[in-house]
Amino acid sequence: MSQVSSLCVRKDMMLHKAVTQSFGAAISNWSPAHLNNTVVHRSKRMILDTLGVGLLGSTTPVFSTALQYSRRYKTQESSSVWGQAGLSLPPQSAAFINGIAVHSMDFDDTWHPATHPSGAILPALLALAETLPQRPSGLELLLAFNVGIEVQGRLMRFSREAHHIPRRFHPPAVVGVMGSAAATAKLLNLSPTQCVEALAVAASYAGAPMANAATQTKPLHVGNAARQGLEATQLALLGLEGNKAILDLPSGFGVFYGDYTPVELAAELQNTSYKWVLEEQDVAVKRFPAHLGMHWVADAAAAVRAQLLLEKPTFNPSEVTRVTLKVPSSKYINRPLPTTEHEARHSFQFSGCSALLDGHVSVDSFSGHQMERKALKELLLRTRVENPEDNVPNFNTMYCEVEVEMADGQSCTARCDTFYGHWRKPLSQEDLVGKFKANAATVLPLEAVEAVANIVENLERIPDCSVLISYLQTCKQMLQAVSAPHC
Numbered sequence: 001m002s003q004v005s006s007l008c009v010r011k012d013m014m015l016h017k018a019v020t021q022s023f024g025a026a027i028s029n030w031s032p033a034h035l036n037n038t039v040v041h042r043s044k045r046m047i048l049d050t051l052g053v054g055l056l057g058s059t060t061p062v063f064s065t066a067l068q069y070s071r072r073y074k075t076q077e078s079s080s081v082w083g084q085a086g087l088s089l090p091p092q093s094a095a096f097i098n099g100i101a102v103h104s105m106d107f108d109d110t111w112h113p114a115t116h117p118s119g120a121i122l123p124a125l126l127a128l129a130e131t132l133p134q135r136p137s138g139l140e141l142l143l144a145f146n147v148g149i150e151v152q153g154r155l156m157r158f159s160r161e162a163h164h165i166p167r168r169f170h171p172p173a174v175v176g177v178m179g180s181a182a183a184t185a186k187l188l189n190l191s192p193t194q195c196v197e198a199l200a201v202a203a204s205y206a207g208a209p210m211a212n213a214a215t216q217t218k219p220l221h222v223g224n225a226a227r228q229g230l231e232a233t234q235l236a237l238l239g240l241e242g243n244k245a246i247l248d249l250p251s252g253f254g255v256f257y258g259d260y261t262p263v264e265l266a267a268e269l270q271n272t273s274y275k276w277v278l279e280e281q282d283v284a285v286k287r288f289p290a291h292l293g294m295h296w297v298a299d300a301a302a303a304v305r306a307q308l309l310l311e312k313p314t315f316n317p318s319e320v321t322r323v324t325l326k327v328p329s330s331k332y333i334n335r336p337l338p339t340t341e342h343e344a345r346h347s348f349q350f351s352g353c354s355a356l357l358d359g360h361v362s363v364d365s366f367s368g369h370q371m372e373r374k375a376l377k378e379l380l381l382r383t384r385v386e387n388p389e390d391n392v393p394n395f396n397t398m399y400c401e402v403e404v405e406m407a408d409g410q411s412c413t414a415r416c417d418t419f420y421g422h423w424r425k426p427l428s429q430e431d432l433v434g435k436f437k438a439n440a441a442t443v444l445p446l447e448a449v450e451a452v453a454n455i456v457e458n459l460e461r462i463p464d465c466s467v468l469i470s471y472l473q474t475c476k477q478m479l480q481a482v483s484a485p486h487c
Contacts, residue, residue, distance in 0.1 A: 020247040022264040023151065024196035027182050028189075030150075032143050034274045040460060042278055043146050045432055046109055048456045049285050050118040051082070051472065052436035053108050055443045056363075057101035058083035062216045066100045066223065079127035082472045083443040091127040092227045095180075098123035099226035103172070103219040105363075106345045107289035107439075112281060112395045112423065113156040113163045113171075114292075120176030120225035121148035121183045126472075128184050128230055129465055136187060138455075138462030146276065148183025148229075152176065153277030154265065155247075159257035165293070165330045165393035166210055173208030173221040174256045180229020181236075188233060200242025202232035203253050213332045214346035282423035284395070285432055288361045290344075293333050294351035295419040296400035297325060301355035303414035304402050311410070317357055317375050319407045323383040325352050326401035328393035334385055337377075341366040352402055353379040448474040 057063055058081075067081070070093040079094035081087045082101060089097065102108045102119035111117045125144055129136050136144075152175040156162045162171070181202035185195045205228035208221040246252040247262050254260035266274075284292060308315045327334075327348050335347035344350040344366050353376055354365045364370055391398055401415040418424045427435070433453055440449045448471045455468045462468070 019262040024192040026265045027195040028192040039276045046118045052439035054102040056439035057104035060104040077131045079130040085475045095124040095127040096223040096227035099223035100219045103222035105289035109283040110292040115171035119222040120180045124180045124226040124230040135464045135466045138459035141465045144183045144187040147186040148179035151182040152179040158262045170208045170221045176225030177206045177229045181232040184230045184233040197236035198233045200246040203246045214343045291346045296416045297352045298355040298361045299419040300400045300402040300414045300416040301352040304412045307412045322405040324403040326386045328391045328398045329387040330393045349383045
């Protein structure tokens with residue numbers, strides 16, 4: 001090989017490692033000084049919401065099944081299982097099971113481009129924090145959490161395909177595992193080279209098919225992302241090596257997207273004015289446990305019901321002859337007659353008809369007795385879906401229009417462009433805290449619920465984040481056992 005061609009090859013190799021190297025350097029070099037008030041406020045809201053839906057999720061059948069499996073494994077290191085008093089597991093298993101809890105009801109936050117960012121990160125960080133000789137402070141936890149969120153946000157912006165409702169891979173299983181690796185690498189203070197290796201290892205864990213949406217397996221995608229990102233970081237810490245250009249190559253992280261165009265992280269990390277993705281793009285916080293698209297339908301259908309009640313205080317659903325839902329085209333959330341709670345959480349038709357009947361959709365809407373209602377089943381049979389060409393399957397631009405036709409010829413229509421809880425219309429702090437308290441109170445006693453909310457609100461000033469973890473295991477069952485009379 002000539003000297004000129006050899007130089008060209010070396011130059012090409014350097015260019016093809018630039019993005020990955022920039023990520024490794026950024027993960028290692030981010031500091032608390034880079035955080036700002038907006039990012040701290042938004043990330044604390046995400047943490048509080050994630051803890052609440054995770055605690056509620058610890059009461060679900062899919063959580064119980066995964067817990068039964070995870071309890072087979074023991075290790076010298078152990079981390080807490082949320083909502084399970086006195087129960088600990090190996091840190092990877094704790095990250096796995098708590099991640100499953102977060103997504104078990106599809107109640108966790110959603111971002112744009114589409115993913116569930118928090119559930120892949122927080123369980124991994126809390127599991128890791130319990131194993132460290134020097135417990136991290138709340139500020140260190142916040143920084144690591146934001147590093148994991150930032151890496152996900154940057155990776156999703158390397159593809160136009162990622163901006164639309166996914167068709168092939170479930171995003172938390174793709175970018176979530178990378179975020180988990182980045183966050184745990186930060187908490188362990190790994191070097192830039194070690195951070196690159198953690199990302200390289202994590203990329204080989206990434207990916208899960210969308211075919212398992214609307215099944216009990218879907219929550220495992222988030223649990224696996226939390227666990228495998230943590231595992232990738234621990235393997236990198238032990239010296240395991242991967243492809244140092246993993247983020248640069250079409251055959252690397254680019255395999256998940258057909259239009260992958262990676263870009264280096266800016267050199268602005270050298271000062272403290274770094275612009276975080278979370279600063280520019282807030283997350284959506286759900287008011288009820290279902291796929292994000294359902295929230296547009298529910299708000300539009302509730303608005304139609306309100307119109308009908310104004311004109312007909314004795315509104316009778318049996319008089320509805322047709323319900324038309326104008327929504328984006330997306331096969332996995334177009335389910336005319338769902339038979340399980342997981343299918344119902346991914347059904348435009350179910351959410352629309354539930355809101356028409358009740359005026360809202362709630363946690364209880366997906367219970368067996370609510371799903372089996374005769375009025376609901378009859379309404380589902382009279383519901384059809386249309387996909388207008390201008391309604392693109394994109395969480396930032398989509399809308400839902402609901403039209404209800406009555407037997408007397410009356411027709412009512414309502415459209416939702418931005419539901420309450422969307423990043424353009426975020427929940428008030430009062431409503432977000434209220435959601436957390438309602439969810440957490442299903443497992444924790446009131447004193448623990450209040451304590452967790454207060455700790456998260458002041459997280460950047462908490463010297464030891466393990467105080468937060470201790471309250472997550474103060475469950476009602478333990479207190480009831482202690483207070484019960486003994487024979």
